[in-house]
Amino acid sequence: MDSPKTDQDHILSQCCVNTIRTLAMDAIQKANSGHPGAPMGLAPLGYVLWTRVMQHNPKNPDWPNRDRFVLSGGHASMLLYSLLYLTGYDVTLDDLKAFRQWGSKTPGHPEYGHTPGVETTTGPLGQGLANAVGMAMAERHLAARYNRPEYAIVDHYTYAVCGDGDLMEGVASEAASLAGHLGLGRLICIYDDNDISIEGHTDIAFTEDVAKRFEAYHWQVLQVADGNDLAAIEQALNAAKAETGRPSLIVLKTHIAYGSPNKQDSADAHGAPLGEEEVCLAKGFLGCDKDQHFCVPQNVLDHYRLAVERGREAEAAWQTRYDAFRREHPQAADEWVNAITGFLPRGWDEDLLTFRPEDGSVATRAASGKALNALAKRIPTLMGGSADLAPSNKTFLEGLPVFQKGAYEGRNIRFGVREHAMGAIMSGLFLHGGIRPYGGTFLVFADYLRPALRVAALMKLPVIYVMTHDSVAVGEDGPTHQPVEQIASLRAMPDVLVLRPCDANETVDAWIQAVRTNNRPVVLALSRQKLPVLDRKQTGGRLSRGGYVLSDCDGTPDILLIATGAEVHQALAAQKLLAEKKIAARVVNMPSWELFEKNSDAYKQEVLPPQVTARLAVEAGVPMGWERYVGSAGRVVGMNGFGASAPGGTVLKNFGFTAENVAAQAEEMLKNL
Structure with a gap:
């Protein structure tokens, strides 16, 4: 879509931006919970990105060649929910009114698989940026494998929006460093540089030069001095798209809670509703009707909903390209479909070894x-x-x-x-x-x-x-x-x-x-x-049960030895030692508690007979949790502190992970029953 060229276009664009702001204020005020500041400051970016730059189809959120959008600062979720509703995804105005309420499509932080159009669950700061790096890596890998000179089947961008809090987190540094090393040119991160975090101005803890930091990571760094300048935002996004050899960071200078007369540029607007009076004042400053809640003018909605037709056209053009690709490269096309759908090829497990x-x-x-x-x-x-x-x-x-x-x-x-x-x-x-x-x-x-x-x-x-x-x-x-x-x-x-x-x-x-x-x-x-x-014959295929009888005794066991991993072998050796003393032990291998719990009660009782109360678990870790299987009368040979430096066998022996100690513990248990 072209940039606005007339005063009327400019007025409409500003109204579109302010609609995001008022929806965020109203939803958060109604919920009496949420983070209004970032959505209000980032509204111009959201408008430009989602209506002028980003390739997406609201009626098919899973279109494989869509641009990905990651809101790394997930607390700004009302920005994303407003954009999803306005551009025509399966999110309604009533969903916005149910923000942060039980069973709604609009939880406090975006949740993947819960809200159509949400690409990943975000909230723990910094991780969304790292998710975006993974998405950009996947795009580059699939493009390298499946694109042909005349057919770009994988051809999209990954956009991530992050704030000061994201960039304070170490995971963001780790991910950005790797992204720069890899030269992920289709990764574009927009940094919401508003100088505010929960405790106050960021200079209380965060005074680094972010631009220089990302330049050192081998990123292209672009600056937008005014977060309300729609043309400058669009220009920066297009410049980022044009850079193919480096990821791009757009440093976007914004005002948290823009338009709020008393809370703009204040930490008070970060994580709490503005208050009814302040919402009215902010709407007045923005030129919106202060007496209306969840107001979406029809011309604004019509303008946003043009994204639906643009999305259909973009996907249709891609589909035409893909159909031609499939005709000329049928094997590659089949492999791509298998990859994107997660289909496992026939015989995927045929080359696996059997050890003797x-x-x-x-x-x-x-x-x-x-x-x-x-x-x-x-x-x-x-x-x-x-x-x-x-x-x-x-x-x-x-x-x-x-x-x-x-x-x-x-x-x-x-x-x-x-x-x-x-x-x-x-x-x-x-x-x-x-x-x-x-x-x-x-x-x-x-x-x-x-x-x-x-x-x-x-x-x-x-x-x-x-x-x-x-x-x-x-x-x-x-x-x-x-x-x-x-x-x-x-x-x-x-x-x-x-x-x-x-x-x-x-x-x-x-x-x-x-x-x-x-x-x-x-x-x-x-x-x-x-x-x-x-x-x-003892183990084959039984891991899928989570727990099973690995070695049994004749008749009803006197004691159950339950173990996992390496300690199974100590339990097996202890079983032999106990047999020499006429003590019947059953060895149960339990490689997965989660899988074992999926079994029927009848199967679990078959493996762990309720009448056998003498139970000894063996695992080289803390005993916590084993009480569910050994019961109040049972014991655990485990770790009650940290380890020590010595050869592995010596460490195991000194902490009691030997067949002799397991057998001795079993004997003592039986004597005390």
């Missing part, structure tokens, strides 16, 4: 690497890397190129030592479509990426986290690198699937389960140390 006991012990991290590489040969969307730990995590795809600037077809991502950004970028890769991402680090560093994992769980994204070095058996690196509480904390997070396989073959099964999972993140907790390979 006679071939010797194998670390589950090593088995994971072999499984990942076998899967990658059959699943072209499988793409990822590690936070500078690929040799340790075994996450490198052998024989495949690295994703780098100028080589975007690569499927190996070098995330660098950036765990938090890696987690959020993985989410962005998946949200874009066409990528099934994985990322690796040490289990102890799950804490560095936990906020991104939590938001991925909220969105139910099936991203795969490869977390190796899963216990105090890490050894010499000591307690800083030995996870003890991480497994329990990950199990405590809703909608996360934690898999801790006991040997190489069960690790293969864990990867099968991870690939098949389509509604939540998956964590693979894997050993550094080598573990014996069990007979496939």
Whole structure:
């Protein structure tokens, strides 16, 4: 759409901008909750971007070649909801009136999958920017793989809006650094530079030169001195689009709560309603009817709704291009459709190995690497890397190129030592479509990426986290690198699937389960140390049950030994020691609490008979949570403190993770019953 050229066009544009402001004020005032300041300051940007620059189809929010819009400062959600309603998405004026209310389409912060047109869940500051980096990476990768000189099937931009709070967060620095290194020219970030945060003026804690910082990250930096200058905003956005070799940061100088006579440029407008009186004053300043609530003039709505026809035309033009592409490149077109829909090709698991006991012990991290590489040969969307730990995590795809600037077809991502950004970028890769991402680090560093994992769980994204070095058996690196509480904390997070396989073959099964999972993140907790390979007849395919009888005794067991991961082997050895003393023990392998809980009560009672109250769990982590399976009469051989620096076997022995100690604990329990 062309810029306004007449006074009448200018008046209409200003009315369109002010409608966003009044809708934000009214919705937040009605809810008596929310953040009016940022939507009011950013209204001109939203208007220009959504009506003049951005390629989108309100009637098909999932059109694959749409531009992506990420509101990293999710507290400004009324900006996004207003734009969705005004431009014709499936969001109504009544939805705006129900802002922040139970069951509404307009929750306090944008939620992916809940509101049509929302690309990602945002709110925890900085993560939206990292999501946007992931989306931009996905666009470049898919364009490199599927575009042909005459057919640009993947050809869009990713826009992210962030504020001072976003840029204070470390994850934004991590992500921006990587984006600049990769030269993501189709990533455009608009920085809402309003100098205000919750506690006051940003100079109380944030005095850096943001422009120079991003220039050092190898970004193009553009300045717009007046956030109300529609022409300057449009010019900057177009200049950003024209830069193909670097991501762009537009430093947009805005006024928080613009138009509010008493609260503009004040922290008071950041996170609380303006108040009825101030809303009326602001409407008067903006030239709007102060007595009307949720007022949308018909000419304003008609003007915004032109986005519907423009969107249809843009998608139709793309569809024509795609149809021609499909005729000339049918195989590439089929692969692209499979990628964008997440379709698993036939035979995707046919190259997976079966390990044999006679071939010797194998670390589950090593088995994971072999499984990942076998899967990658059959699943072209499988793409990822590690936070500078690929040799340790075994996450490198052998024989495949690295994703780098100028080589975007690569499927190996070098995330660098950036765990938090890696987690959020993985989410962005998946949200874009066409990528099934994985990322690796040490289990102890799950804490560095936990906020991104939590938001991925909220969105139910099936991203795969490869977390190796899963216990105090890490050894010499000591307690800083030995996870003890991480497994329990990950199990405590809703909608996360934690898999801790006991040997190489069960690790293969864990990867099968991870690939098949389509509604939540998956964590693979894997050993550094080598573990014996069990007979496939004992474990084969049963990981999907979450827990099962691995080794039984004759008749009713005297005691249940329940274990996960590496500690399963100690439980098996303890079972033999107990048998020598005529004590019948059943060994239950429980690689996934989440999967076990999905079983019927009958199955769970078959595995863990209620009448057997003598129960001993064995896991090299904190005991928290095991009470649900061992009961009040049971015990846990676990960690009640941090680890120590010594060879892994020595550490395990000194903390009681031996067959002898497990057997002794079992005997003592039975004596005291």
